[in-house]
Amino acid sequence: MNDDIIVAIATSRLEAAISIIRLSGKDCIAFVQEFFTGKILNKASHTITYGYIKDGEQKIDEVLVNIYRGKRTFSGEEMVEINCHGGVYITQKVLNLCLKKGARMAEHGEFSKRAFLNGRIDLSQAEAISDLITAKNDYATELALKGIQGNISHFIEDLREDLIQIITQIEVNIDYPEYEDVEELTADSLLPKSQSLQKKMNHIIESSKNVHLLKDGISTVIIGKPNVGKSSLLNALLNEDKAIVTDIAGTTRDIVEGTIRLDNIILNMIDTAGIRDTDDIVENIGVHKSKELIHKADLVLLVIDGSVPLSKEDEELLELSKDTQRIIVVNKKDQGHNIDIEGISISARDNDIDALIQEIKKRFELGQITAGQEDILANARQIQLLQRASESLDNAIVAMKNQVPTDLIVTDLYDSWENLKEILGERAKEDLLDELFKRFCIGK
Numbered sequence: 001m002n003d004d005i006i007v008a009i010a011t012s013r014l015e016a017a018i019s020i021i022r023l024s025g026k027d028c029i030a031f032v033q034e035f036f037t038g039k040i041l042n043k044a045s046h047t048i049t050y051g052y053i054k055d056g057e058q059k060i061d062e063v064l065v066n067i068y069r070g071k072r073t074f075s076g077e078e079m080v081e082i083n084c085h086g087g088v089y090i091t092q093k094v095l096n097l098c099l100k101k102g103a104r105m106a107e108h109g110e111f112s113k114r115a116f117l118n119g120r121i122d123l124s125q126a127e128a129i130s131d132l133i134t135a136k137n138d139y140a141t142e143l144a145l146k147g148i149q150g151n152i153s154h155f156i157e158d159l160r161e162d163l164i165q166i167i168t169q170i171e172v173n174i175d176y177p178e179y180e181d182v183e184e185l186t187a188d189s190l191l192p193k194s195q196s197l198q199k200k201m202n203h204i205i206e207s208s209k210n211v212h213l214l215k216d217g218i219s220t221v222i223i224g225k226p227n228v229g230k231s232s233l234l235n236a237l238l239n240e241d242k243a244i245v246t247d248i249a250g251t252t253r254d255i256v257e258g259t260i261r262l263d264n265i266i267l268n269m270i271d272t273a274g275i276r277d278t279d280d281i282v283e284n285i286g287v288h289k290s291k292e293l294i295h296k297a298d299l300v301l302l303v304i305d306g307s308v309p310l311s312k313e314d315e316e317l318l319e320l321s322k323d324t325q326r327i328i329v330v331n332k333k334d335q336g337h338n339i340d341i342e343g344i345s346i347s348a349r350d351n352d353i354d355a356l357i358q359e360i361k362k363r364f365e366l367g368q369i370t371a372g373q374e375d376i377l378a379n380a381r382q383i384q385l386l387q388r389a390s391e392s393l394d395n396a397i398v399a400m401k402n403q404v405p406t407d408l409i410v411t412d413l414y415d416s417w418e419n420l421k422e423i424l425g426e427r428a429k430e431d432l433l434d435e436l437f438k439r440f441c442i443g444k
């Protein structure tokens with residue numbers, strides 16, 4: 001099955017100057033030679049040849065063809081790229097010809113999947129390729145590029161190296177209890193090594209936790225009692241009249257969303273229904289949703305009307321959001337503030353929101369994450385596996401402290417080992433791979 005020649009349009013499917021049609025699989029150079037006038041059969045790898053794509057005697061397009069001989073290619077097997085004219089129709093025509101001649105349409109991410117299956121890259125590198133394509137800011141691109149170069153692979157390998165040393169020390173002792181050079185195997189000698197390894201793991205887990213903020217943006221919910229100016233704030237941040245603003249309390253019923261970029265920070269904002277006790281059924285559903293969102297969000301903007309004294313509803317919201325990452329926004333500054341609370345003063349109506357923007361930037365100085373910190377995981381899958389590795393190691397540590405027989409300790413250590421392997425996809429099952437590569441785009 002892996003001998004199939006797969007084909008896909010590898011460029012944007014819009015009208016453009018040039019499109020690349022990418023093929024991968026055994027003997028795909030000979031395959032393309034059948035309908036290409038340039039001579040590529042005996043050309044060296046990584047060369048470009050000019051000619052025409054022909055369907056029988058019929059010229060289809062004037063093209064350049066790149067050939068890549070296995071295994072040193074993107075997919076780790078023989079590849080061809082046809083650079084045709086970038087019209088939507090002409091590109092489709094060349095693709096259809098490849099299909100007619102016997103290639104099959106590539107699935108999402110199948111070129112990268114082959115690169116993985118052919119051993120050219122590991123799973124963390126494959127994920128990084130996908131991340132680079134979907135990256136929306138500099139942090140995300142830098143992180144993804146490091147991942148492609150094997151940054152994650154390397155520090156996971158280092159953890160594995162530490163772990164295997166501990167395991168070996170125990171195994172050698174089990175197998176050759178009389179062997180003289182074996183470091184004396186007491187909990188005293190294994191424990192410090194295991195603890196320092198666990199510390200390394202936990203450090204990586206901690207520093208990786210904010211990565212989703214940087215890659216996917218900060219989910220930001222705007223809450224407050226009715227009429228304080230939540231929708232006005234959303235509109236001011238978005239710089240457009242997206243949400244309806246009126247002086248009627250209870251204007252926003254359902255959530256309104258919008259995304260802005262503050263330098264490299266992406267805010268995915270949600271404007272909610274003002275929170276109050278109400279008999280209106282529709283409004284009540286909105287209020288319920290707003291309360292739920294408070295605990296799901298990465299950032300809560302609690303809006304308070306500063307022109308009037310703090311009300312019971314404000315107090316409730318202050319209490320409800322007190323354990324979240326929260327900014328108290330005191331609105332209607334233009335009317336003069338008549339309130340005693342620490343917060344950021346703004347006037348949403350007059351677009352006077354700079355202080356708030358500065359505060360958000362200060363709270364999320366995400367640049368630090370990539371600048372200083374080298375060892376960072378890229379996604380929830382990887383973090384979860386490292387967490388499991390750390391938990392298994394913890395079991396082993398507890399066992400060591402309790403002088404449990406070493407052959408039992410080894411079982412936990414192997415568990416830890418397996419989880420580390422899975423981060424790089426070494427144990428990944430077929431269905432997991434399918435699931436992962438489905439998220440890639442066609443042609444990647």
Ligand SMILES: Nc1nc2c(c(=O)[nH]1)N(C=O)[C@@H](CNc1ccc(C(=O)N[C@@H](CCC(=O)O)C(=O)O)cc1)CN2
Nearest residue numbers: 020022046066068071072073074075076081120129444
């Ligand atoms: N035309 C074209 N442009 C492209 C790609 C491509 O496949 N084709 N890429 C695809 O995404 C990216 C570049 N990434 C690539 C990664 C590895 C190899 C590759 O051939 N690797 C071999 C040989 C490396 C070498 O010669 O040193 C290897 O690693 O063994 C090629 C492209 C972006 N631009």
Ligand SMILES: Nc1nc2c(ncn2[C@@H]2O[C@H](COP(=O)(O)OP(=O)(O)OP(=O)(O)O)[C@@H](O)[C@H]2O)c(=O)[nH]1
Nearest residue numbers: 226227228229230231232250251252274347348349
């Ligand atoms: N003076 C003044 N009025 C404001 C300011 N921001 C909003 N308003 C007014 O306050 C009223 C309510 O604004 P909205 O943005 O609809 O308030 P909301 O919090 O979304 O209200 P609900 O959706 O009903 O919960 C409108 O009349 C706005 O023009 C401000 O900074 N200063």
Ligand SMILES: [Mg+2]
Nearest residue numbers: 230231251252
């Ligand atoms: Mg509103």
